Amino acid sequence: MITTAERPSRSGSVTIDASYLSLTCGAIGALVYGLGCLAVWITPEGTRLAWGLQVVGPLLVAVGLSTQLEHMARRIGSWAVRLGIIGLFVWAVSGVPFLISPESYASPGWNQVLYLAWSAAYLLFALALFLVLGRKESRLEQGGATGDAGIHASFSSLTLGAVGWMLFGLGFLAYAEDLVGTRFAWGMQAAGPILLALALATHLDHLARRLGVAAVTVAIVGAGVWSLTTVAFVFDPPLAQSATWGPLCFWGVYGAGIVLGGVSGVLVIARKARATRGRQQPPR
Incomplete structure (x- = not known):
């Protein structure tokens, strides 16, 4: 069933109804946030520029x-969207104390605040997806296949996405309680993005028709890179305290994964622009 979210063009391909403004904000937001993480890797004590990028990125999204x-x-559903937006604001605000005073990053107390805020944001994303899952089930019960208008993601992809964000959030909750890090905390933080990548992969055909194979592939690779952030720490928890490997994995690899998400957004914008030009050309 085709909804206003995806209309076929004259050529039969599916158009992208999201506005250029929303797509641009999302893509630039991911790029900016990822670059902010890479900046913290380069300067582990953090700078106002690095933390400023981490504040601005989620706000743009x-x-x-x-x-x-x-x-x-x-x-x-309105609540799912609102929870997602609230989660992004929480994510952005988490960097404000370090933007004001980068030296605060050396404080264990402020680190706990940072990771608790991240945990809250990711758990809000999980709750939003669980609400979408419930809405999809409710629509199917009420109207069969036609009652599922607008939610094309499968139950499996929605469940994987929701559980992925939940595990990622719980991993940071555990990390906030023990800043040295444990296998449990690192394992949860590794498992979350893996499930998010699987959520995209299980919906690959549909997403590829809408957004393009390149954009979806880059997004999946980005989630895969993201999942590598803490894998090394699962096998060797003390490695997280290394002055070299700790920042490289925790901030560098993480930032690279998020940047790839931004690149995926840029590819979606390019696909929308090509489709728009194609529709504007007179038929031969």
């Missing part, structure tokens, strides 16, 4: 979602 609020609310 939140603005992008806000511009699509009405449209997305009709499809997946």
Whole structure:
């Protein structure tokens, strides 16, 4: 079933109804945040620029979602969208103390605040996806296949995504309680992005028709890179305290994965631009 979220063009390909503003905010937001993480890797004590990028990035993504609020609310439910936006704001605000005073990053107390905020943001994302899952099930019960209009993601992909964000959030909750790090905390932080990558992979055909194979592939690779952030720490927890490997894995690899997510967004924008030009050309 085709909804307003995906219309076939004259050529039969599926168009992208998300606005250029929302797509641009999302792509730039991911790129900016990822670069902020890479900056912390390069300067482990952190700088105002690095933390400023980490504040601005999620805010831009939140603005992008806000511009699509009405449209997305009709499809997946207003509370799911609102929780996602709130989670992004929590994510952004977590970096404000370090933007004001980069020296605070050396404080265990402020580190706990940072990781608790991250945990809260990721758990809000998980809750949002669980709400989408419940909405999809409710629509199917009420109207069969036609009642599922607007939610094309499968139950498996939604479940993998929700559980992935939940595990990632719980991993940071455990890390906030023990800043030395444990196999449990690192394992949860590794498992979460792996499940997110699987969520995208299980929905590959549909997403590829809408967003393009290149964009979806880059997003999956980005999630895979992201999952490598703490894998080494699972096998050797003390490695997280290494002055070299700790920042490289925790901030560098993580930032690279997020940057790939931003590149995926840029590819989606390029695909939308090509489709728009194609529709504007007169038929031969």
